[in-house]
Structures are given as structure tokens and as C-alpha cells.
Amino acid sequence: MQMPNERPFDLLNNSIGQLVLIRLKGNMSIRGRIVSFDAHMNVKIENAEELEDGELKTKLGTILLRGGNIIFVAVV
Amino acid sequence: MQMPNERPFDLLNNSIGQLVLIRLKGNMSIRGRIVSFDAHMNVKIENAEELEDGELKTKLGTILLRGGNIIFVAVV
Amino acid sequence: MQMPNERPFDLLNNSIGQLVLIRLKGNMSIRGRIVSFDAHMNVKIENAEELEDGELKTKLGTILLRGGNIIFVAVV
Amino acid sequence: MQMPNERPFDLLNNSIGQLVLIRLKGNMSIRGRIVSFDAHMNVKIENAEELEDGELKTKLGTILLRGGNIIFVAVV
Amino acid sequence: MQMPNERPFDLLNNSIGQLVLIRLKGNMSIRGRIVSFDAHMNVKIENAEELEDGELKTKLGTILLRGGNIIFVAVV
Amino acid sequence: MQMPNERPFDLLNNSIGQLVLIRLKGNMSIRGRIVSFDAHMNVKIENAEELEDGELKTKLGTILLRGGNIIFVAVV
Amino acid sequence: MQMPNERPFDLLNNSIGQLVLIRLKGNMSIRGRIVSFDAHMNVKIENAEELEDGELKTKLGTILLRGGNIIFVAVV
Numbered sequence: 001m002q003m004p005n006e007r008p009f010d011l012l013n014n015s016i017g018q019l020v021l022i023r024l025k026g027n028m029s030i031r032g033r034i035v036s037f038d039a040h041m042n043v044k045i046e047n048a049e050e051l052e053d054g055e056l057k058t059k060l061g062t063i064l065l066r067g068g069n070i071i072f073v074a075v076v
Numbered sequence: 077m078q079m080p081n082e083r084p085f086d087l088l089n090n091s092i093g094q095l096v097l098i099r100l101k102g103n104m105s106i107r108g109r110i111v112s113f114d115a116h117m118n119v120k121i122e123n124a125e126e127l128e129d130g131e132l133k134t135k136l137g138t139i140l141l142r143g144g145n146i147i148f149v150a151v152v
Numbered sequence: 153m154q155m156p157n158e159r160p161f162d163l164l165n166n167s168i169g170q171l172v173l174i175r176l177k178g179n180m181s182i183r184g185r186i187v188s189f190d191a192h193m194n195v196k197i198e199n200a201e202e203l204e205d206g207e208l209k210t211k212l213g214t215i216l217l218r219g220g221n222i223i224f225v226a227v228v
Numbered sequence: 229m230q231m232p233n234e235r236p237f238d239l240l241n242n243s244i245g246q247l248v249l250i251r252l253k254g255n256m257s258i259r260g261r262i263v264s265f266d267a268h269m270n271v272k273i274e275n276a277e278e279l280e281d282g283e284l285k286t287k288l289g290t291i292l293l294r295g296g297n298i299i300f301v302a303v304v
Numbered sequence: 305m306q307m308p309n310e311r312p313f314d315l316l317n318n319s320i321g322q323l324v325l326i327r328l329k330g331n332m333s334i335r336g337r338i339v340s341f342d343a344h345m346n347v348k349i350e351n352a353e354e355l356e357d358g359e360l361k362t363k364l365g366t367i368l369l370r371g372g373n374i375i376f377v378a379v380v
Numbered sequence: 381m382q383m384p385n386e387r388p389f390d391l392l393n394n395s396i397g398q399l400v401l402i403r404l405k406g407n408m409s410i411r412g413r414i415v416s417f418d419a420h421m422n423v424k425i426e427n428a429e430e431l432e433d434g435e436l437k438t439k440l441g442t443i444l445l446r447g448g449n450i451i452f453v454a455v456v
Numbered sequence: 457m458q459m460p461n462e463r464p465f466d467l468l469n470n471s472i473g474q475l476v477l478i479r480l481k482g483n484m485s486i487r488g489r490i491v492s493f494d495a496h497m498n499v500k501i502e503n504a505e506e507l508e509d510g511e512l513k514t515k516l517g518t519i520l521l522r523g524g525n526i527i528f529v530a531v532v
Contacts, residue, residue: 006112008120011140024527025102025145026481036462041118041142042497044464048530063528064467066497069481071100072139074124082188084196087216101178101221117194117218147176148215150200158264160272163292177254177297193270193294223252224291226276234340236348239368253330253373269346269370299328300367302352310416312424315444329406329449345422345446375404376443378428386492388500391520405482405525421498421522451480452519454504 012037019076024069041067088113095152100145117143164189171228193219240265247304252297269295316341323380345371392417399456421447468493475532480525497523
């Protein structure tokens with residue numbers, strides 16, 4: 001299988017310190033500043049906020065988010 | 077197990093820079109331009125749009141989509 | 153564990169270029185011509201059609217279908 | 229861990245060419261003649277029939293059934 | 305990680321030829337005589353009976369039960 | 381990744397022969413005396429009781445509980 | 457794949473002995489003091505409390521929480 005030089009995880013690498021919106025399974029979203037990530041897509045987020053229908057629901061502070069629940073990470 | 081020279085992931089490889097429609101579990105679809113992918117079917121999508129019943133719901137910009145949620149990728 | 157010389161994936165190998173009906177989790181079916189497959193049962197399908205209750209719902213064209221969602225592949 | 233010489237997959241090995249009833253997740257059953265199987269419990273079935281509440285629902289012909297959806301295989 | 309000499313699978317090993325009750329995901333139970341098992345907790349059961357709310361629903365005969373659906377195995 | 385000398389599984393190791401309460405997926409709990417465990421969190425429980433809303437529902441005797449269904453193990 | 461020196465699990469490492477709030481699948485939360493963790497995100501929690509809609513539901517004492525059910529760990 002031939003793959004391009006660009007890789008999907010580059011998006012995470014280039015987003016360190018930036019705001020991202022992460023959609024999770026079960027109709028839940030997290031918005032915050034990405035601090036670090038690993039190969040399982042586990043991510044550490046600062047100033048994390050839980051959103052419901054695009055509205056702020058809870059301020060979560062700094063969190064470790066498990067990669068397995070992620071549907072997508074969007075650059076804000 | 078004997079397999080043909082052509083491989084399913086060739087579809088992704090040949091779609092770099094092109095529009096694709098990605099159906100996800102949970103009745104959600106993403107349309108956008110595929111930038112890169114990896115062996116887990118994680119894909120980076122530019123100009124990503126979330127669709128509901130074929131209609132535009134949200135513009136997402138550039139996203140990293142986790143392969144595990146994908147049902148199929150269709151060439152548009 | 154002793155296994156016969158015939159292997160289940162031979163069905164896919166012998167169906168290259170032929171029509172198959174693929175039943176997916178979540179009451180969805182795909183009908184089309186199988187182009188290629190890999191060891192995870194990921195399949196590339198040409199002239200793919202999404203069926204609901206046996207009726208054509210959407211023409212999808214060429215798709216990469218993720219093996220993990222497949223219940224069975226039937227030779228048409 | 230000590231295990232007996234007899235192994236569960238022997239049931240499949242001894243059922244080649246015979247009728248089996250396969251219960252799947254999601255209240256679905258398949259009846260047919262087992263042709264081959266592999267270590268993931270993927271099975272090739274001839275004269276496969278889909279059953280609902282024990283009644284014939286659809287004749288499927290020859291199918292490749294993904295092992296991951298199986299609850300049990302019963303010798304008929 | 306230090307673990308005791310006794311291991312959970314010993315229960316299966318010591319139950320060969322005996323009656324067990326197996327609770328499965330999705331509110332289903334199987335009662336029968338355990339013939340063999342493997343490291344994935346796949347088990348071959350003789351005189352298997354499907355139970356619903358503790359009452360006999362269907363006689364299944366000899367079955368191969370996939371370990372992944374098991375919640376627990378109880379010695380009867 | 382640096383990890384402390386203390387490890388989560390020590391809780392199981394130190395609970396051999398003691399009463400534990402195990403919460404499972406699907407709103408089910410098991411209470412009993414832990415006999416042994418393995419690296420997959422499979423546990424053998426003696427005098428196991430199934431609880432519903434904290435009340436005794438069924439006496440199960442000795443069981444092998446599959447680790448994959450466990451949410452948490454609490455020392456009673 | 458290039459990754460930063462900081463890693464997501466550092467959050468757990470730096471939280472030993474501190475209060476955390478752990479959101480689980482199925483609308484359940486656990487609050488308590490983190491004692492240890494492993495590479496599967498299994499965590500040992502002291503003074504664990506089960507919360508429902510942010511209110512205390514049950515005091516659980518010391519628990520071993522399976523990593524696979526975790527959505528996120530928040531530093532309190």
C-alpha cells in the first residue's frame with residue numbers, strides 16, 4: 001500500500017497550542033487547546049469545554065481525552 | 077490467501093485531492109477533499125462538510141477523521 | 153487446529169468482477185461488483201448501490217467498504 | 229493454562245459439509261451447509277437461508293459470514 | 305504484576321464434562337455440559353439449552369459458543 | 381511514559397479472598413469473594429451474587445467473569 | 457509520525473494523589489483521588505464517588521476502574 005508523504009496525524013502535530021473542536025461518539029463535543037497527543041489519538045486538552053448543540057455546557061479545565069471515542073478533530 | 081494486485085486502499089490513494097463522500101456509523105456523512113490517509117483508514121479532509129439526509133448541516137473546515145467510524149468512502 | 157484447504161476468503165477471490173450483495177450492521181445492504189479485497193475484508197465495489205428492504209435507495213458509484221461493518225457477503 | 233486435547237473449533241472441523249444453524253447478534257439466524265472456516269470463525273456457507281423467529285425469511289445462496297457477528301454455531 | 309497460582313480459567317478446566325450456566329450479552333443464557341474451551345473463552349457445549357428468564361426456550365444440541373459474547377460462566 | 385511503582389491491578393492482588401463489588405456494563409453488579417484474576421481482568425468469584433439496584437437478585441455460586449464487561453471493581 | 461515531548465498520559469502521572477473527575481461511557485462519572493494508572497488507562501481511585509448529573513449518587517471507596525470505559529479524565 002503506497003501512501004502519500006503527508007499523514008493524517010500531521011493535523012494534530014500542526015495544531016499543538018491551537019484551538020480544536022473534537023466530536024465524540026454519543027453526540028458530545030469538546031472544544032479546547034491541544035497540548036499533546038499520542039498514536040492512539042489520546043489527546044491532552046487545555047481550557048476544555050463540553051458543548052451540546054454548539055452551546056457551552058460545562059468548563060472542564062485540563063483533560064486527557066481517550067482517542068477511541070473520537071469521531072473527528074476539526075481545526076477551529 | 078491469494079489476493080489480486082489491485083487493493084481496496086488504492087481507492088484512497090487515487091482519490092488524494094479529490095472530493096469524497098464518507099458515510100459514518102450513526103447516520104452521519106462527511107463530504108470533502110481527501111488530503112491524506114493511513115493504514116487505519118484515518119483520513120485528513122479539507123473543506124469538510126457534515127451532511128444530514130444529503131443536506132449540508134455544518135461546515136467543518138479541515139478535519140482528521142478516525143477510520144474506525146467509517147462505513148464506506150465513495151468517490152464523488 | 154486443523155482446517156480444510158478451502159478457505160472462506162476464497163469466496164471473495166472467486167467473486168472478483170462479479171455482483172455481490174453485502175449485508176452490513178444496522179440494517180443496510182450494498183449491491184455491486186467486487187473489484188478487490190484485503191485480509192480485513194475491506195472491499196472495493198464498483199457500481200455500488202445502497203439498498204433498503206431490498207429496494208434501491210442510493211447509487212454510490214465506486215466505494216471502499218470497511219470490513220468491520222460486514223455481516224455477510226453473498227454471491228448474487 | 230492447561231487445556232484439553234479436544235478444542236471448540238473441532239465442532240466446525242467435524243461439520244464440514246453438514247447443516248448448521250448460526251445465531252448472530254441482532255436477533256438474526258443463518259441456516260446452511262458449512263463449506264469452510266478460518267481462525268476468526270469466518271465461515272463459508274452453501275444454501276444459506278436467513279431465518280426470523282425460526283421461519284425462512286430469505287434464501288441467500290453461498291455466503292461468506294464474518295465471525296465477529298456470531299453468537300453460536302449449532303450442529304443441526 | 306504478581307498473580308496467584310490459581311487462574312480464572314481453572315474454573316473452565318475443572319468443569320469439563322459438567323453442567324454450566326453461561327450468561328451472554330443481550331439477556332440470553334445457555335445451560336449445558338462443557339466439552340472444551342480455548343484461550344478466547346470459546347466453548348463447546350453439549351445438550352445446550354437456551355434460557356429466557358430462567359425458563360427453557362430452545363434445545364440447541366451441541367454448539368460452539370463464541371467467547372466474546374460471554375458475561376460469566378457459572379458452575380451449576 | 382513514567383508510571384508509579386504502585387499499579388492498578390495491585391487492588392485485585394490485595395483483594396484475593398476478600399469481598400468485592402463489581403459493576404458491569406448494562407446496569408448489572410456482582411458481589412462475591414475474589415479467588416483469582418488474570419491480565420485481562422477476568423476474575424473467578426466465589427459466593428457470587430447478582431445485584432439489581434443494590435438488592436440481591438440471584439445467587440450464582442462460583443463464576444468466571446469476563447474482564448471485558450467490567451466497569452469497576454470496588455473493595456467492599 | 458513526529459510527536460511532542462509532552463505526552464497525554466503525563467496528565468495522569470502529574471495527578472497522582474490528586475482529585476480527578478472521570479467521565480465514563482453511559483452517562484456516569486467518578487470523582488476521587490488517583491492512586492495509580494497503567495498503559496491501558498486502568499486507574500486505581502481512592503475515596504471514589506459515583507456522580508449523576510454532578511450530584512453524589514454512591515460512595516464507592518477504593519476502586520479499580522477499567523480504562524476502556526473512560527471518555528476523559530479531568531483535573532479538578
